Amino acid sequence: xxxxxxxxxxxxxxxxxxxxxxxxxxxxxxxxxxxxxxxxxxxxxxxxxxxxxxxxxxxxxxxxxxxxxxxxxxxxxxxxxxxxxxxxxxxxxxxxxxxxxxxxxxxxxxxxx
Amino acid sequence: xxxxxxxxxxxxxxxxxxxxxxxxxxxxxxxxxxxxxxxxxxxxxxxxxxxxxxxxxxxxxxxxxxxxxxxxxxxxxxxxxxxxxxxxxxxxxxxxxxxxxxxxxxxxxxx
Numbered sequence: 001x002x003x004x005x006x007x008x009x010x011x012x013x014x015x016x017x018x019x020x021x022x023x024x025x026x027x028x029x030x031x032x033x034x035x036x037x038x039x040x041x042x043x044x045x046x047x048x049x050x051x052x053x054x055x056x057x058x059x060x061x062x063x064x065x066x067x068x069x070x071x072x073x074x075x076x077x078x079x080x081x082x083x084x085x086x087x088x089x090x091x092x093x094x095x096x097x098x099x100x101x102x103x104x105x106x107x108x109x110x111x112x113x
Numbered sequence: 114x115x116x117x118x119x120x121x122x123x124x125x126x127x128x129x130x131x132x133x134x135x136x137x138x139x140x141x142x143x144x145x146x147x148x149x150x151x152x153x154x155x156x157x158x159x160x161x162x163x164x165x166x167x168x169x170x171x172x173x174x175x176x177x178x179x180x181x182x183x184x185x186x187x188x189x190x191x192x193x194x195x196x197x198x199x200x201x202x203x204x205x206x207x208x209x210x211x212x213x214x215x216x217x218x219x220x221x222x223x224x
Binding site for chain 2: 031035040094103106
């Protein structure tokens with residue numbers, strides 16, 4: 001049981017380049033999330049998907065797009081990377097309802113130069 | 114607005130002592146308040162949650178207290194161990210699906 005798997009683990013981009021961060025979960029969870037974590041900071045919600053077919057903005061959505069490809073997969077796209085997007089990105093999933101426990105991936109460390 | 118913050122950014126305790134990590138929240142409409150633990154290089158891991166209509170909940174070596182009057186949440190860890198060294202985040206769920214995190218407290222356990 002892999003849980004939440006993120007790829008890649010590390011990435012360096014030049015300003016203006018685009019890329020997609022991939023996330024997949026094998027727990028049959030309804031909800032999936034993308035967070036970013038800057039040094040010494042908490043996690044800030046970028047986008048979330050409450051269920052397959054829906055996506056919503058979180059606290060810091062500007063500069064990002066998401067796709068809930070199916071129940072398992074939720075990708076995050078940076079269309080034109082900026083140095084301010086240098087961060088560690090975490091994907092999470094949760095079964096929702098009365099269950100608040102979210103399961104996180106190992107993170108993607110992204111550097112934009 | 115929605116925000117969850119922490120009183121102490123760093124906490125250092127002696128092994129075997131009890132630890133208390135505090136958190137202030139601002140959104141009274143949250144259904145649940147949650148504590149996560151994050152070890153270096155890893156994603157956060159769920160510890161315990163408490164529903165907004167409760168004052169106290171106990172888990173294995175951990176207790177969460179919720180004081181809605183002053184919008185305060187705390188995590189108590191009994192008999193703190195070196196393996197408890199990590200960053201601890203409080204979080205809340207305004208509106209059900211979203212989970213909003215605070216800035217975190219780093220816990221150091223001295224042997």
